Amino acid sequence: EVQLVESGGGLVQPGGSLRLSCAASGFAFSANFMSWVRQAPGKGLEWVSSITNDGGITTYADSVKGRFTISRDNAKNTLYLQMNSLKPEDTAVYYCSKGWQVTRKYDYWGQGTQVTVSS
Numbered sequence: 001e002v003q004l005v006e007s008g009g010g011l012v013q014p015g016g017s018l019r020l021s022c023a024a025s026g027f028a029f030s031a032n033f034m035s036w037v038r039q040a041p042g043k044g045l046e047w048v049s050s051i052t053n054d055g056g057i058t059t060y061a062d063s064v065k066g067r068f069t070i071s072r073d074n075a076k077n078t079l080y081l082q083m084n085s086l087k088p089e090d091t092a093v094y095y096c097s098k099g100w101q102v103t104r105k106y107d108y109w110g111q112g113t114q115v116t117v118s119s
Helices: none
Strands: 005-007 010-014 016-026 034-039 045-051 057-059 068-073 078-083 092-098 113-117
Touching: 005 092, 016 034, 016 092, 016 113, 034 068, 034 078, 045 068, 045 078, 057 068
Parallel strands: 010 113
Antiparallel strands: 005 016, 016 078, 034 045, 034 092, 045 057, 068 078, 092 113
8 A cells, every 4th residue: 555654844934944754655666756746725736846766857846946856765765855945835735646747636645744934
């Protein structure tokens, strides 16, 4: 059974930083591309970033490019998202997912982690 457990969210002031983690189990993590996706209050899903299975290629939405960094540790079956220079518009629930440039929700997704950027 695929399990993805996100953590690391919280309340942060504009300009601050957070590091999200996603612990994966139940599938061959090192063989899968992975993504971060977010959903702001009252809005649809927004793809944030993706990474290839070996971490060699990453891609970002224009809204986060230059501020966020996706990475992974295949030995620990963990995906990360380093978020710097956070803005109020980054406020959302953040989910990790298998796949590349994911734009839909899957049944195996976890609860996500809430990120709130506010002064």
